[in-house]
Structure formats: C-alpha cells, structure tokens
Amino acid sequence: MIKCIAIDMDGTLLTAAQQITPENLEAIRWAQSKGVVVVVATGRSYREASFVLDAAGLICPMICVNGAEIRSVHKDIISTNALGKSTVRKIAAILDRNKIYFEVYTNKGTFTLDEDKAVSIMVDIYMSANPEADVNEVVKVAEKRITKGLVHKVESYDLLFNNDEYRIYKLLAFSFNQDLLAEAKNELLKVEGLAVSSSGVENLELTSVNAQKGIALKRFAQADGIDMKDTMAIGDNYNDLSMFKMAGLSVAMGNADEEIKAQCDKVTLTNEESGVAKAIWDAIEGREE
Numbered sequence: 001m002i003k004c005i006a007i008d009m010d011g012t013l014l015t016a017a018q019q020i021t022p023e024n025l026e027a028i029r030w031a032q033s034k035g036v037v038v039v040v041a042t043g044r045s046y047r048e049a050s051f052v053l054d055a056a057g058l059i060c061p062m063i064c065v066n067g068a069e070i071r072s073v074h075k076d077i078i079s080t081n082a083l084g085k086s087t088v089r090k091i092a093a094i095l096d097r098n099k100i101y102f103e104v105y106t107n108k109g110t111f112t113l114d115e116d117k118a119v120s121i122m123v124d125i126y127m128s129a130n131p132e133a134d135v136n137e138v139v140k141v142a143e144k145r146i147t148k149g150l151v152h153k154v155e156s157y158d159l160l161f162n163n164d165e166y167r168i169y170k171l172l173a174f175s176f177n178q179d180l181l182a183e184a185k186n187e188l189l190k191v192e193g194l195a196v197s198s199s200g201v202e203n204l205e206l207t208s209v210n211a212q213k214g215i216a217l218k219r220f221a222q223a224d225g226i227d228m229k230d231t232m233a234i235g236d237n238y239n240d241l242s243m244f245k246m247a248g249l250s251v252a253m254g255n256a257d258e259e260i261k262a263q264c265d266k267v268t269l270t271n272e273e274s275g276v277a278k279a280i281w282d283a284i285e286g287r288e289e
Contacts, residue, residue: 002036002230002232002248002249002283002284003036003037003226003227003230003231004036004037004038004039004217004220004221004226004230004231004232005031005036005037005038005039005232005233006039006040006041006213006217006231006232006233006234006247007028007038007039007040007041007234007235008040008041008042008213008234008235008237009040009042009043009049009052010042010043010125010126010199010236010237011128011199011235011236011255011256011271012234012235012236012240012253012271013040013234013271013276014052014271015130015271015272016126016130016132016133016134016271016272017133017137017141018126019056020052020056020058021274021277023274024274024276024277025058026277027276027277027280027281028058028060028276028277028280030280031280031284032060034284036284037061037224037226038060039060039061039062039063039217039220040053040058040060040062041062041063041067041213041216041217041233041235041240041243042063042064042065042066043065043066043170043199043205043239044064044065045065045105045109045110045150045169046062046064046065046069046071046075047109047110047150048145048150049062049064050062050075051148051150060073061073061078061220063213063216063217063220064169065207065211066170066205066207066212066213066216067081067207067210067211067212067214067215067216067217067242068080068081068082068105068169068170068207068208069081069107069169070216078223079219080107080167080169081208081210081211081216082107082167082168082169082211083169083170083171083193083194083206083207083208083211084208085161085168087191087192087193087194087208088104088161088171089161090191091171091191091206092161092171094184094187094188094191095171095184098181098183098184099175099180100173100174100175100180100181100184101113101114101117101121101173102171102173102174103118103121103151103171103172104157104168104170104171105168105169105170105171105172106160106166107169108165108166109150109151109152110150110151110152111152111153111154111157112151112152112153112154113153113156114153115146115151115153117174118145118146118153119139119142119143119145119146120142120174121172121203122141122142122145123135123138123139123142124174124200124202124203125199125200125203126138126141126142127200128199128200128201128202128237130255130271131255169207169211170205170211171206172203172204172205172206173203173204173206174202174203174204175202176202181202181204188204188206193208194206194208195207195208195211195212197212197238197242198237198238198239199237199238199239200237205239212239212243213233213235213239213240213243214233214241214242214243214244214246215242215246217231217233217246217247218246228246228247228248230248231246231248231249232247232248232249232250232251232283233246233247233249233250233251234251234253234268234275234276234279235251235252235253235256235260236253236255236256236271237256237257237260238260240260241260241263244263244264249265249266249283250263250264250265250266251264251265251266251267251268251279251283252264252266252267252268253267253270253271254267254268254269254273254275255270266282268282
C-alpha cells in the first residue's frame with residue numbers, strides 16, 4: 001500500500017514551460033486527501049522549488065538540493081547535509097583546473113560568477129528533460145532565475161568558502177565540452193565523501209555522499225513511521241536513481257533515458273502528458289471514478 005510518494009520536479013512534475021499540469025495537481029491533491037504523503041524531491045534549492053510550487057498552490061514537504069535539505073509541509077527545515085569546506089575547495093579546484101563553470105548552492109541561496117552561464121545551465125537542464133520544447137520559451141523561463149533573484153552574482157566564491165555563515169549544499173557544474181566534463185568527473189569520483197550525479201547531459205551535481213534523494217527519502221519516511229516498501233518514487237534522471245533504489249515502487253517518466261527506465265519497476269507517460277498523474281492513479285487503489 002502506497003503511503004508516501006516522492007516526485008522529482010524538472011522533467012517529471014513540471015512541463016517544459018515549468019508548469020504543473022491540472023491533471024498532475026488533481027492527482028496529487030486526491031492522493032493527499034487519501035492520507036498519502038506527497039513529497040517533492042528535487043535538485044533545486046528550496047527557493048527555486050517553492051517559487052514554482054507556490055505559484056501552483058501545491059503544499060507539500062520538500063527534499064531539496066538532492067537531499068541536502070529536507071523541509072516540512074510548513075517549510076521548516078527538518079535536516080541538512082552540507083559539504084565540508086575542505087571538500088568544497090577540492091571540488092572547486094578540480095572544476096577550475098578543467099575550466100568548467102559551476103554554481104554554488106548554499107543555505108543562503110544560489111550563487112554564480114557569470115549570470116549568462118547561469119541562464120545557459122538551466123536551459124541545458126530544461127532542454128535535456130524536454131528535448132522537444134521551444135528553446136526560446138525555455139530561455140525566458142531560465143532568465144527568471146536572475147530577474148526573480150533566485151540566483152545571486154558574486155565576484156568570488158571565496159566569500160562563501162571562507163565564511164562559516166554559508167553552508168555549502170551543492171556545486172552544479174556545467175560544460176558543453178564532454179571530454180572536459182568526463183575528465184573532471186573521473187577526478188571528482190575519487191574525492192572522499194562526495195556524491196556525483198547529473199540532471200542533464202552537460203552537467204554534474206556534486207553533494208555530500210549523505211545528501212542524496214534516496215537517503216533523504218528514507219530519513220523522511222522513517223520520521224513519519226512509513227516503511228520504505230510503502231513508498232513510490234517518480235523521476236526521469238540520474239540524480240533520481242538513489243531514490244529509485246530505495247523506494248518500494250520506482251516509476252520512470254516516459255521522457256527518461258532508456259538506461260533510467262531499465263532500472264525502474266514501471267514506466268509512465270511523459271511529463272508533457274501528465275505522467276505523474278497516471279503513475280499516481282495506477283499505484284493507488286480506491287480512486288473514485
């Protein structure tokens with residue numbers, strides 16, 4: 001019996017236009033009315049996630065930054081898992097050496113050294129999740145990260161690395177050069193205590209080994225007294241694999257890579273076709289026709 005559903009955002013809950021379809025909203029609210037706990041599990045920061053959820057009127061707990069932060073339904077912080085500053089400096093040195101752009105996600109927001117690349121990286125993530133989307137519309141959505149103050153420009157990351165007030169949750173690295181990205185990834189995999197995943201073809205998501213969606217989902221479920229066999233995870237990308245492995249039922253989106261689909265129990269429709277709604281209707285018995 002499904003008692004908890006964890007849902008990824010980009011390429012899963014959201015369309016290419018960064019909207020939650022009426023069908024997805026209906027299904028989630030119906031599940032909630034049946035006592036099912038629905039938690040959004042995203043690589044986004046709390047601010048970037050809540051910006052979209054609030055606009056849709058969707059109220060639910062959140063696993064943010066791939067599990068580095070867990071928020072209650074009331075938006076209170078339940079737990080955090082930050083990277084150690086020495087580890088962060090090692091990561092930054094590897095990325096800089098390979099000439100790879102990266103953003104820094106912290107407890108005080110997301111930061112960039114280059115606003116133009118901050119837009120490009122989100123366009124890549126959105127387009128990877130939605131390859132048939134209108135790139136011009138995706139660019140407009142990505143630009144909102146800057147205009148809405150969801151990402152802040154700094155002159156140097158030393159401001160974050162050398163100040164204890166900033167807890168580093170994630171580094172999001174981006175490059176169109178696949179050789180450089182692969183070389184950096186090989187180096188990063190050797191860094192102790194680091195989890196390396198991705199949410200797009202040209203990016204790497206770097207968090208604490210304890211800050212992964214699957215670990216966060218297990219911690220969240222246990223706190224609610226929910227057995228993992230009674231959980232369902234819905235997602236589309238490699239940063240969802242940890243929760244696919246942990247959840248009792250794993251569901252890949254129709255737009256996910258074949259490698260992702262092969263590791264899941266079921267495959268639903270695409271994000272443009274309200275695949276989340278179908279997964280919920282299919283998994284939970286007792287729907288009122």
